Amino acid sequence: MKLYLTPPSPRAFKVIALKNHLGIECETQFVDLGNGDQLTPEYVAMNPNKKMPILEDDGFVLWESNAILFYLASKKPERGLWPTDLRRQADVLRWLAWESAHWDAESLGMVGYEKVSRVVLHRPGSADPALITRGEENFARFAEALDTSLKGRRWLVGETPTIAEFAIGAWIPVASRLELQIAKYPEIGRWYEGLAALCGWRESMVAR
Ligand SMILES: N[C@@H](CCC(=O)N[C@@H](CS)C(=O)NCC(=O)O)C(=O)O
Known part of the structure; x- marks a missing residue:
């Protein structure tokens, strides 16, 4: 699993904090928004909105930080961060x-x-x-x-x-x-x- 993140942003921080809380190991790549990393053809192919964060898991690409929270929480259902009821x-x-x-x-x-x-x-x-x-x-x-x-x-x-x-x-x-x-x-x-x-x-x- 790989996360594309710009850490100072709260939209990245929520993902980092949940990943750390759940103890999920994954690769992270810094997205330098000031340098236009989000505008490269490779990046836009993953997220046509040209925004971070993005999660990539074995070919599955997910953008929108709250969807990423759901995906991470669902990897560890026993921790109850996503309720069952x-x-x-x-x-x-x-x-x-x-x-x-x-x-x-x-x-x-x-x-x-x-x-x-x-x-x-x-x-x-x-x-x-x-x-x-x-x-x-x-x-x-x-x-x-x-x-x-x-x-x-x-x-x-x-x-x-x-x-x-x-x-x-x-x-x-x-x-x-x-x-x-x-x-x-x-x-x-x-x-x-x-x-x-x-x-x-x-x-x-x-x-x-
Ligand atoms: N609703 C999106 C918002 C993402 C978003 O706005 N990301 C900003 C950074 S904090 C961004 O990547 N902006 C780059 C740009 O607009 O060029 C989410 O929660 O993931």
Whole structure:
């Protein structure tokens, strides 16, 4: 198995943290986005979106970080990161979809792109203040939804961590660097402490 990753990105970090948590050995290849590695014909043949991360397993190529989390978790079903019961599976899928559509694309990913990624990717022009403001407003809305959902719960779904935690939690260390007010949400802080204490998480943070 081989992972194509740009470690500073939360979309890569979630994959690295889960791989380390599960103790899965695999080759990793650094994708230098600033150097245009994602634009080479070989790379585009694997991911026509020209984005990382990608997983390759014996000829099977998978892109989209949350799909990769599912694939890795399914390699070690005994660890329970992907539940077996239908309602819990649907609940985890709900949070993965929320992460991709709202937490990433409309909030942290939107602010992150304007403040950081557009420079790394050598995109023309400068950060759009209107998009940063919209991302900040969305962040306040969705962080409140997450905070409320975590009240009285150690984990988002059931009694043990799932891949939803890895998908959503990967963005928490990034939030303050993007000047988003993550400290305003005590339930998120409490939940993240539990996540950061899982084996594999801290060593993944150090290795980034
Ligand atoms: N929804 C995708 C988003 C992937 C994504 O946006 N990756 C960014 C880096 S963090 C990328 O590779 N950008 C390169 C580019 O746009 O040229 C996922 O979660 O895998």
